[in-house]
Amino acid sequence: MQPSQNPSRANLAGWLYVSPLVLVLVPFFVAPILVVLAASFFATDGFGGLTPGFTLASYFEVLHSALTLKLYLATIKFTVLTWAFTLIIGFFVAYFLVFHVRNQLLAIGLFLLCTVPFWTSNIIRMISWIPLLGKEGLINQALLATGVIRQPLEVLLFSDLAVVIAYVHQLTIFMIVPIFNSMARIDKKLIEAAIDAGASRFDIMRLIVVPMSKSGIALGTIFVVSIVMGDFFVVKVMSGGGSASVVSAFYEDVGVLQYPTAAASAVLLTLVLVAIISLILRTVDIRQEITR
């Protein structure tokens, strides 16, 4: 488009460009966040009544509680484990598709195949693990029948292991897609040149593939981290209620009408997530990588 000579018209065009995003973000993101922020400073009568005002009591309570620390530790544990497994699996699946499948059509076909499990709801994908992992589930039955174990393994279901399995199953695609995307843009000639220059496969991986997939890894990490930290349902179901997360705790707060503490916890979680994501963005300049 021809840049306009008239500064006010250029200004208007600028506003028009951003307006779709603003129209979505303001009512669906900014406004709710402001409401939550306001509620976190209100006082409550304990029966769901809010007294407008300004008090830091809710923050004081949230920050002064050992529970908050424990909840964050539990949530971060799930996040780190899920992140590590989705990254390893996602990276190698993408690597295989990009560098080992010679036929591009086949590569795209296999890539689409990766998305098939995601055609069903993630709740179905999660609960379908239950008959597989249970005390009388398929895995335990098979192990018992082959005589590997005498007692069914209880750790398979209603445990942290089950939570991580469900998350990895649900979220690996969020790693595969961006990593595949950034890997596909690595010039194959670069790898050939490295081979010619005598680089080992490990060196190629370390010095070329990983650094050049950084933006994909960073994007995938943002997806996985923000989804796991903002979720409570998988933890609730797959741990059999045996574990909690930051979000499950403030969902329970809402259940007993403790709106200000729930709001304060939500604001705190938002801040923590913003900090984590800006840390990721600091390490990897996604904008530059993408427009490369």
Place this chain on the structure above:
Amino acid sequence: MSDRGKGTFTSDPAEANARRAKKLSRRTLLKGAAAIAGAAAGSDAIRGFPTIWAQEIKDIELRHVGVSYSVVKAIGDQAAKDLGFKVTMQNLDTSAAINRFISQPNTVDIADLEGWQAKLAAKRSVIQGIEVKKIKEFDNILPIFTKGEIDGHKIPRQGISPYEAMYISKPDSTDLHDGVTEWATFLPQVYNADSIGYRPDLVGHEVTEWKDLIDPKFKGKAAILDVPAIGIMDAALCFESAGLIKYGNKGNMTKEEIDFTCNKLIELKKQGQFRATWTTFDQSVQLMAAGEVVIQSMWSPAVAAVRVKEIPCVYAPVNVKNGKEGYRGWCNGMGLMKHLSGKKLDAAYEYLNWYLSGWQGGFVARYGYYSPVPSTAKKFLTPAEWAFWYEGQPAPEVINDPYGVAMEKAGTKRDGGSFLDRVKNISCWNTLMDEAAYMNKRWNDFKVA
């Protein structure tokens, strides 16, 4: 949980309907002023409500909102058929429901309330008092609810008993009134006495005490309910049963009592006592049916659902002994939202009266729940069903569930015995404690431990 999001929001058409109904009523008043006025004036005297003309009510829609075991579509459909106006049943879980009543009161007409929720709803002024005089069967409602006693037995008031939450002094009062008045917060419609479900083949002895749930013998094979407000009472019943503590009021614990209970729960969890905790009906059925647990706190129809799968399961009769044990009672009733007025309010009263007229009482009896007016429910039950569900006698013939599926063989007896045996052994009621926020925090400590 799984019920979340099912609700459809139909506020606009309904309000439009209400406006239309109001307009209609004005026109009708002009046309037949004398007749209507006469009927209205006489209504109080004959203890009824003005008869509503079919053409005026057919546009009315009542939205009855609450938990799935209390707000049942089949019941709403029957009510709509009998009453001639539209009834929409919307299901939410307990905490989502109370949040909706409080934050969006105008999207609900009839609120499904437990005693403690009625107390909250009154406090937040989202409901209006129900005029007792307009409830035809009010005098036939069991005195459990209206007077806090039955058969000469005082109903315990640990937790928030339905009687305690039943009355307010004026239609717009925000505080409960202790003692009988002309205005009710809610109209009880379904209730039961909850205890423990267990696998008799795997437990090996008859369970009559809550302490079996925390017996190390069942390490890794026990489960408890994960709705903090009631889960903690089940835990309290266990600890009291095991002689570990004596509570002042299990339904309204002090901070020290909450600490003791939650610390003990954490200790048990660390020892591996609990295989899981459950939040929904289905989860409890799955845990038991899949062999994950052999003993757990449970709801009556869940026990029946396990038995239908040909897996033996018993609902423990935890009768009160030595000041310990007893069932945890619960009761769901109907509240009238504050915005109801005119014809819509009349329709709501008709709906309330329909609920107590027996069809619904018969329906819920067939999955083990009770009606507050058993005398009308009896008319909708076969003698065999009445004998089995209410009198605790061996079933004279096969007993079917509400949808006609065979549920119990002839000769089976209801666990826990007759209606009176069961309700007289209720020792506490579902509640929201004064220290709910603190309790919730400590319950989360237990979850994350």
